[in-house]
Amino acid sequence: xxxxxxxxxxxxxxxxxxxxxxxxxxxxxxxxxxxxxxxxxxxxxxxxxxxxxxxxxxxxxxxxxxxxxxxxxxxxxxxxxxxxxxxxxxxxxxxxxxxxxxxxxxxxxxxxxxxxxxxxxxxxxxxxxxxxxxxxxxxxxxxxxxxxxxxxxxxxxxxxxxxxxxxxxxxxxxxxxxxxxxxxxxxxxxxxxxxxxxxxxxxxxxxxxxxxxxxxxxxxxxxxxxxxxxxxxxxxxxxxxxxxxxxxxxxxxxxxxxxxxxxxxxxxxxxxxxxxxxxxxxxxxxxxxxxxxxxxxxxxxxxx
Amino acid sequence: xxxxxxxxxxxxxxxxxxxxxxxxxxxxxxxxxxxxxxxxxxxxxxxxxxxxxxxxxxxxxxxxxxxxxxxxxxxxxxxxxxxxxxxxxxxxxxxxxxxxxxxxxxxxxxxxxxxxxxxxxxxxxxxxxxxxxxxxxxxxxxxxxxxxxxxxxxxxxxxxxxxxxxxxxxxxxxxxxxxxxxxxxxxxxxxxxxxxxxxxxxxxxxxxxxxxxxxxxxxxxxxxxxxxxxxxxxxxxxxxxxxxxx
Amino acid sequence: xxxxxxxxxxxxxxxxxxxxxxxxxxxxxxxxxxxxxxxxxxxxxxxxxxxxxxxxxxxxxxxxxxxxxxxxxxxxxxxxxxxxxxxxxxxxxxxxxxxxxxxxxxxxxxxxxxxxxxxxxxxxxxxxxxxxxxxxxxxxxxxxxxxxxxxxxxxxxxxxxxxxxxxxxxxxxxxxxxxxxxxxxxxxxxxxxxxxxxxxxxxxxxxxxxxxxxxxxxxxxxxxxxxxxxxxxxxxxxxxxxxxxxxxxxxxxxxxxxxxxxxxxxxxxxxxxxxxxxxxxxxxxxxxxxxxxxxxxxxxxxxxxxxxxxxxxxxxxxxxxxxxxxxxxxxxxxxxxxxxxxxxxxxxxxxxxxxxxxxxxxxxxxxx
Numbered sequence: 001x002x003x004x005x006x007x008x009x010x011x012x013x014x015x016x017x018x019x020x021x022x023x024x025x026x027x028x029x030x031x032x033x034x035x036x037x038x039x040x041x042x043x044x045x046x047x048x049x050x051x052x053x054x055x056x057x058x059x060x061x062x063x064x065x066x067x068x069x070x071x072x073x074x075x076x077x078x079x080x081x082x083x084x085x086x087x088x089x090x091x092x093x094x095x096x097x098x099x100x101x102x103x104x105x106x107x108x109x110x111x112x113x114x115x116x117x118x119x120x121x122x123x124x125x126x127x128x129x130x131x132x133x134x135x136x137x138x139x140x141x142x143x144x145x146x147x148x149x150x151x152x153x154x155x156x157x158x159x160x161x162x163x164x165x166x167x168x169x170x171x172x173x174x175x176x177x178x179x180x181x182x183x184x185x186x187x188x189x190x191x192x193x194x195x196x197x198x199x200x201x202x203x204x205x206x207x208x209x210x211x212x213x214x215x216x217x218x219x220x221x222x223x224x225x226x227x228x229x230x231x232x233x234x235x236x237x238x239x240x241x242x243x244x245x246x247x248x249x250x251x252x253x254x255x256x257x258x259x260x261x262x263x264x265x266x267x268x269x270x271x272x273x274x275x276x277x278x279x280x281x282x283x284x285x286x287x288x289x290x291x292x293x294x295x296x297x298x299x300x301x302x303x304x
Numbered sequence: 305x306x307x308x309x310x311x312x313x314x315x316x317x318x319x320x321x322x323x324x325x326x327x328x329x330x331x332x333x334x335x336x337x338x339x340x341x342x343x344x345x346x347x348x349x350x351x352x353x354x355x356x357x358x359x360x361x362x363x364x365x366x367x368x369x370x371x372x373x374x375x376x377x378x379x380x381x382x383x384x385x386x387x388x389x390x391x392x393x394x395x396x397x398x399x400x401x402x403x404x405x406x407x408x409x410x411x412x413x414x415x416x417x418x419x420x421x422x423x424x425x426x427x428x429x430x431x432x433x434x435x436x437x438x439x440x441x442x443x444x445x446x447x448x449x450x451x452x453x454x455x456x457x458x459x460x461x462x463x464x465x466x467x468x469x470x471x472x473x474x475x476x477x478x479x480x481x482x483x484x485x486x487x488x489x490x491x492x493x494x495x496x497x498x499x500x501x502x503x504x505x506x507x508x509x510x511x512x513x514x515x516x517x518x519x520x521x522x523x524x525x526x527x528x529x530x531x532x533x534x535x536x537x538x539x540x541x542x543x544x545x546x547x548x549x550x
Numbered sequence: 551x552x553x554x555x556x557x558x559x560x561x562x563x564x565x566x567x568x569x570x571x572x573x574x575x576x577x578x579x580x581x582x583x584x585x586x587x588x589x590x591x592x593x594x595x596x597x598x599x600x601x602x603x604x605x606x607x608x609x610x611x612x613x614x615x616x617x618x619x620x621x622x623x624x625x626x627x628x629x630x631x632x633x634x635x636x637x638x639x640x641x642x643x644x645x646x647x648x649x650x651x652x653x654x655x656x657x658x659x660x661x662x663x664x665x666x667x668x669x670x671x672x673x674x675x676x677x678x679x680x681x682x683x684x685x686x687x688x689x690x691x692x693x694x695x696x697x698x699x700x701x702x703x704x705x706x707x708x709x710x711x712x713x714x715x716x717x718x719x720x721x722x723x724x725x726x727x728x729x730x731x732x733x734x735x736x737x738x739x740x741x742x743x744x745x746x747x748x749x750x751x752x753x754x755x756x757x758x759x760x761x762x763x764x765x766x767x768x769x770x771x772x773x774x775x776x777x778x779x780x781x782x783x784x785x786x787x788x789x790x791x792x793x794x795x796x797x798x799x800x801x802x803x804x805x806x807x808x809x810x811x812x813x814x815x816x817x818x819x820x821x822x823x824x825x826x827x828x829x830x831x832x833x834x835x836x837x838x839x840x841x842x843x844x845x846x847x848x849x850x851x852x853x854x855x856x857x858x859x860x861x862x863x864x865x866x867x868x869x870x871x872x873x874x875x876x877x878x879x880x881x882x883x884x885x886x887x888x889x890x891x892x893x894x895x896x897x898x899x900x901x902x903x904x905x906x907x908x909x910x911x912x913x914x915x916x917x918x
Contacts, residue, residue, distance in 0.1 A: 039472035040443045052759045055918045073915070078761030087753040092567045093560065104556035105760045137316040137344035145757070163409065164469060166343040166498055167536055168543045192470045193499075195536075207443075237504070254477055256504035256534065257523060295473050302474050 001064045002184040004028035004051060005174040008060030011046045011209075012126035020046040022209040023060060026234050028155075028188055028202075033181050035200035036190040037294070043209040045085060047094035048159045051188070052082045065154050078106070081153030083144050085160040091133025095124055095143055098132050099150065102130075106151035113152045116183060120146055120176055145176065156180070158189040161198065174199045194295035205298050212301040217294055224300065226250060227263035229270075232279065234284035242280045248273070253299055258286075260296055309334045309461050309492045310355060313366035315373070317350050320346040324350040326515035327364060332508075334460075337483065337493045339503045339523075342512030348496050349427070349465070349513070355494070356463055357381050369460040385454035385491075388465035392450030395439030399430055402438055403453060410457035424452050441494070444475030448482060455486050462486065464495040468502065480505055500536040511542050518542050553762050557770035564744065565774045575740070579732040579782045580717055580789060586724040587794045597681055598626040600638050600647040605654035611665070617648065622684045635669055645671045646681045658696075725790045727851030730871040732786065732818050733809070734845050736779050741772050741820030741836035746768040746833040749824075755917065758830035764915045768824075779813045780806075799885030808881065808895060814872040815902040819870075820907040845871040871900045 004027065011021040021043040028034040036044050051064055053073035062069045067076050089098045099121075104111050114121070120142050127135065132143060141161060148156060158177075162170040174196065177187060189200070194204040197203045198217045205212040205220070213220060233239040235246055243252040250262045263273070270287055277285050292300075317325040325347040332338045342348045345471060351358040357377030369383040393402045403421045407463040412420065422543050425434050428448055438446060447467055454467035455462050464483075468476045480502070483493055495506065503509050510520040519526055519542055523535055532538045552603035566572065599617065599814050603610050617623045628646050635647045651657075729751040738759035745768060747752040757767050783806070792798045798805060819841060827833045845854055848866035855866050866872050873894045880886040881892075888895070 039475075040470035042472075049755075049917060054755060054758055054914060071322065073763065077759055078907055080759070082756060084752045084755040086752060087480060089754060090560065090564070090753060091751075097560070097563065101556055101560050102756070102760075104553050105757070105762045107553065107761065146511055162345075164466070166346075166537050166543065167345055168546065170538065176743040237487075240484075246548075253473075254480060254501075254505065258503035299473050302472065 001030075001053040001252065002027045003030045003032065004034075004062070004064050004188060005213045006047070006051075006060070007048060007063045008218045009047065009057050009062050010059035011043070011050060011055065019209050021050070021057075024206070024209075024211045025060070026204050026211065026214045028186060030186055031181070031184050033177060033187045033199075033201045035187070035197055035203040036206055037192075037194060037197050037203050037298070038190075038206035038297070039192050041208070042206045044206060045159055046205075048157050048188075048190060052080060052157055053077060060188065078151075079154045081151065083148040083155040083158045083161060085163060087145055089132045089140070089147060093132060093269075094129050094131055095135070096128040097144060098143060102151045103163050110150070113150060116152055116180075116185075117146045117149050119179060120149075133242075137165055138172060141165065141169065141173055142176070145173075149180070155186045155188065158187065160190050160192065162191055162193060177212075194293070194298055195244070197294040203294070204295075205301060207302060208297075212298070217277035220294065220297050224297055226264055228290050228292050228296060229261045229263070229273075230255070230258040230286075230288055230290040231261050231273075231277075232258050232284070232286040233282040235282065239277070239282055239285075242277060242282060246276065248276075251300070253296070255293070255295070258290070260290065260292075307334055308332065309336075310338075310366075311362065312355075312366040312373075315351070315354060315361050315366045316363045317347075317354060317359060318362040323515050325361075327514075328512070328517045329364075330510060330517060331380065331541055332492060332494060333460075334492055335490045335506065335507045337383065337487060337495065339506030339509035340494060340496045340512070341355055341406070341498075341509055341539060342504055343546045346546065347513040347515040348512055352463055352465060352494075352496070355380075355382060356386055371507040383460045385457070385462035386456040386465075387447075387450050387462070387467055389447075389467060389469045390465075392446060393438045397424070397439060398437055399434050399441075400434045402449070403456065405451045405458050412457060419525065420456055424449075427452065429523070444471045444479075447471055448475070448479055451473065451479065451482055455491055455525050459546070461490065461492040461494055464493065466496055466498065468497060468499060476502075500534065500539055503535040503539075511539060513543050513546050554785070556768060557723055557762075558773050561744075562635050571740075575736055575778060575871055576782065576785070577784050578613070578735065579728070580595065580733060582728050583725065583786055583789045583794070586728050587790070596620060596624045597622060597646060597677070598644045599623045600635060601625055601628045602630065602632055602642045602647060602649040602872065603628055603650045604630055604632075606648040607823035609655035609658050610650040613666075613689060614690050617685070617696050620684070620688060622681070639669075639671050642766075642910060645674075647675060648685060652710055653892075661701075680704045688740070699737065723851055723879075724880055725786065725796055726793065727849065729783065729786050729809070729878055730812070730849055730874050731842070731845060732782055732802060732852070733779050733813055733874075734841060734871060735837075736782060737772075737775050737813055737816030738820040738823065738841050739776050739834060740778075741817055742823040742827070742833040742837050743830050744775075744826035745771055746827055746830050749828050750830060752872035758917070765910065765913060767889055772821065772853065773815060775820075776810075776813055779816075780810070783809050796882070804888060805878065805881045808874070808891070810878050811895065811898055811902070812870065812877075815870045815874075815898060815905065816908060818902055818905040822905055822912075825909050825913050840845075844869050849875045851875055867897075868901070870898060870901050873901075 006025050008023045008025055012019050024047060031198060036047065038044055046055060050057050051062055052068060053069050053076050056070060064076050065079055067074060095102065099110060116178050122145065124139060125143055127139065132140065135143065163171055173215060177189065200217065202214065202216050203220070204214040231239065231243070240252065240254060243249050243259060245263055248263050248265060249270060250264045252259060252261050274285055274287055308331040313325040313329050315325060315326065316323065316327050328351060340348055343496065350359065352533045354366065354373055356359050357380035361373060368380045371379040371383065371395070373380065394405070397405065400421060403424060404417055407417045407420060408484070425431055435440070438449070451467060469478055471479065487493060506523065508520065508522050509526060510517050512518065521529070526538050527533065527535065530541050534539065562800060592906050601614055603614065613627065631653060638644045646671040649669065651665055655662050668682050670682050672678040696708060748757065758764055787798065791798065823833055823836050848855065848869040849871035855863055858866070877891045877894050880891050
């Protein structure tokens, strides 16, 4: 039995006007860390809400730990943990009160599954009398994760836990998820940050309600059809412009200090490109082969 | 040396006991893209508000576009543009209405407005959608539109507060193209972001930790200095020890 | 049950930690009672009167003395010139003028009737009417006194007795009205806003995704406000007894039972609004415009329902506050028992039941 199964799941808002989720199908195995990756408005939150039985699908079906999200919503609710996007605890309750409250609501006690949250809670303990609203961004997240874990859920749904969070806290958060994975909890997480994809076992890329692909990050990357080159010059804006106007260029995207470029002719000589760029008046040119990233793959699929 | 559009000297803001921004000093040159990075709660927003004339500093000195951040806040507001992820445009007005409204606020003449809005709509290929309500546009379009609206009056500096949060990778790049274009028109760009690859697009970057600017240089120099291969790593090394958050 | 208690505990924490709101909630009834009780009564006290006494004889002086002795009037100035009336009125201080013509006493003695002119500033028609009534009754008093010595045959005098509120004290009407208003405000608005707040901050999502019965989440929300309202009720009653001198004539227990029923009605309305809206602003607006305004308009404590056109009278029947106002008045002022108000109680209970069913039915266990 799969932990999560989606079968042609669809969601339409406002009398057929906006298709938020368009016939999405994928499976998540037990103990897997699955990432749903896509920008805002891709339909991630709608999928999460349907899986946590908070929204009714308009088409297709889905099941969580073998239970149907429509018929068995009561059973599912007691077996899954859910952390909605943004901060969603009570800011006027203390850290401890929030935890105790959610423990009670889920029919358990803090002590019962303490081993699950121990590593995270230790960091929160010095602030346990502090109002949740006064915690730092990273701490809030940790508390929210504790609250979602308190009843030892079979599946943990985390909707954009790292949105708007600085890179340091993001990294810490993913460390926590890695540890949780070792406790055999299935985790489904969504994020708009492409660089987080590599931290998942398998990912689904999603855009405008359509699931573009589902696979392991390594497979998705190796399936990138062309050879990519990282190109750099002293004047980056000029380089990007020149590349866009260059006949041989198939795709051309800025990636940090480099531009990721692919060419129509896969056998193109690096020298040819280099001398062309020099002719166009660019200096300090650096050109080398580079493996694709998930973001390259996403852009590739979007432009198709 | 070009003239400094933003200049601060030990600019500080206290809220009671709490020092949100602690004696920050830096200069931003005209036509520069300046990346203003920092962990959540490092004091970025406070600093930005002071520079936009929305908050009066507690101590220190600062000028924006040549105007004093204590006494000439109204003049500052006229010579800057501002855009954030949270507030950008009126969702219940159409594209054209938004352009007209914001252009009007900054005192563009009717003739200028007409010319500018045609130019802007053409630039974004919104000819067919110019009468659509902004609320019905995809997020990426909205962000691009609101950036162009923020520079409609050709301000000296434009402040961008996490302009690309949650935007898809393709649109994110198109957004940066727009930034480059406005720099060519000698607009200075002051931008915050959580995407470290975007930090690389900046001419210079500052990284704030616990209210202080811990590092300020070009991305290349910063990477060299901290022995890092990416800005992400530089950031991590600096901000890891941060004590406070939001 | 343990879960339910945890929820209630959490709700109390929300309410008690929000000091500013708490202050408003407890301060509001006190302020309202004091404002309505003292400032906004429709009785007129110490109205300034201009007396133009052209007669200046025994009869006119006796009447003037009587006017002056009454607590309603204060003789502002005396004059001999009728033309001064208008200019005095225009200054705005004086609302009433009493003009005694020449030979007032003489006419009264010899022609058995005399004319007395009462001029009122009717730009405020209610006050003008009240004042002229007062003058009328004082003059009537005087003539009855006269007639006692000089027997006049066949005279009908009306004897008016104001039952339940012999002094026509305004506070009598206002206290039950303010009770209805305050309970409405606290229960409807506060519950609606507090539930919608959880929708806005997305905590409702977690609660809904928990195994806990969603409807109990809502019910638990109402408990602190029920308690808060009962405290408010006590403070209103204490104020009205000790500050406004308005005793509760009927059973206090019955009053509390009926008030609790009304509080439950209001809480149900609050739940209903919160179920139907998704932002605090909308919830607040609906509570204010949709509930408070009709309560003021149609409960009968500001504007008499009997004077309204028939369609409005029919609408007023759907306003719970109207029935509570009738009930509260009956118990507090008339001192009546349950037998006199069972019908109103039944209607109120009926409205509550219907509202409760509708909101339970429209309560979504999912996000819309």
